[in-house]
Amino acid sequence: MASEETLIVDCDTGIDDALALLYLLGDPGVRIGAVTTVFGNTDPGTAALNTLRVLELVGRSDIPVAVGAEHNRRGSRHLAPDVHGADGLGNTDLPAPRTSPIAEPAAELIVRMARENPGTVHLLAVGPLTNLAAALQLEPELPRLVKHVTIMGGAMLHPGNVTPVAEANISNDPEAARIVLRAGWPVTLVPLDATMTEAITEEQRRRLAEFGSPVTTFTAAILDLYLDFYAQHAFGERKAACHDPLAAAIAVGDVEPLLAPVVPVDVETGDGPARGMTIADLRGQYRGFPESGAAAVRVVLETDRAFGDRLVDRLCSDVPNLGAA
Numbered sequence: 001m002a003s004e005e006t007l008i009v010d011c012d013t014g015i016d017d018a019l020a021l022l023y024l025l026g027d028p029g030v031r032i033g034a035v036t037t038v039f040g041n042t043d044p045g046t047a048a049l050n051t052l053r054v055l056e057l058v059g060r061s062d063i064p065v066a067v068g069a070e071h072n073r074r075g076s077r078h079l080a081p082d083v084h085g086a087d088g089l090g091n092t093d094l095p096a097p098r099t100s101p102i103a104e105p106a107a108e109l110i111v112r113m114a115r116e117n118p119g120t121v122h123l124l125a126v127g128p129l130t131n132l133a134a135a136l137q138l139e140p141e142l143p144r145l146v147k148h149v150t151i152m153g154g155a156m157l158h159p160g161n162v163t164p165v166a167e168a169n170i171s172n173d174p175e176a177a178r179i180v181l182r183a184g185w186p187v188t189l190v191p192l193d194a195t196m197t198e199a200i201t202e203e204q205r206r207r208l209a210e211f212g213s214p215v216t217t218f219t220a221a222i223l224d225l226y227l228d229f230y231a232q233h234a235f236g237e238r239k240a241a242c243h244d245p246l247a248a249a250i251a252v253g254d255v256e257p258l259l260a261p262v263v264p265v266d267v268e269t270g271d272g273p274a275r276g277m278t279i280a281d282l283r284g285q286y287r288g289f290p291e292s293g294a295a296a297v298r299v300v301l302e303t304d305r306a307f308g309d310r311l312v313d314r315l316c317s318d319v320p321n322l323g324a325a
């Protein structure tokens, strides 16, 4: 990660969101300026409490957590208790955190921090894009103030995980996704094409449990339900996709994508069966219809499929924050 860079993580914490935060917190070279929460895996208040729990676990309650959008731009929402548990953390029913979210709303915090740190804020969005779209509405200059935006979302050649064609973060607020992609700032999109090939397995979960630090005991516990869900609905065995931690690792430059073309990407916002679909123009010919308004986005299509081990190595490391056993 560039030394002058400050991350704002916008998330719907969530099991893999928690893993993403811990992955980042395990690197003393990564500066997280704030975490903002949004509805998605759970409601934004619960996501904030889960974030505070994670921060407390690693002694980083100094990082402010701001609550954001309760629902999408149409006033609806779809939560995912079947994937992430009723509490968002795999039904582990952890005690309430000692700290509370700040009063400032998420979108306002994003705008304020971007104004205070022009050119150095990197937005890492791993939930629905409602907060980012709201921030763009509050400050039209935001694309000039922010250094980069990395988003976990979309499905290009891979099927969707909510509908046959739509991925959860985009499907939860397609209108916001379109606003964010078209805002004219540099965007890296990390879709299911990459994240579904980067798995964490039952064997790796056992390694975390056996390591026995507070962080690895926590991660092994929250992964239990997540692995069940993916075994039943996706992989037929106990392993799960590393969606949000992979996007985090790409954002800070730990994972160098093997294939990441810069291509026009648009989002379907109609009400038909393709609602929430991300359409990347991956054709070698006939490419780019300037009149379509689609934004040029760096789309990560392939990584080296070794991230599960890197994630577990990081969580089992002796970085002081992660509290080795």
Ligand code: BDR
Binding pocket: 014, 015, 016, 017, 041, 080, 083, 126, 127, 152, 161, 167, 168, 169, 243, 244
């Ligand atoms: C995305 O949706 C959420 O359930 C995960 O946390 C991830 O951000 C995957 O589609």
Ligand code: CA
Binding pocket: 011, 012, 013, 014, 016, 017, 040, 041, 126, 127, 244
């Ligand atoms: Ca997420």
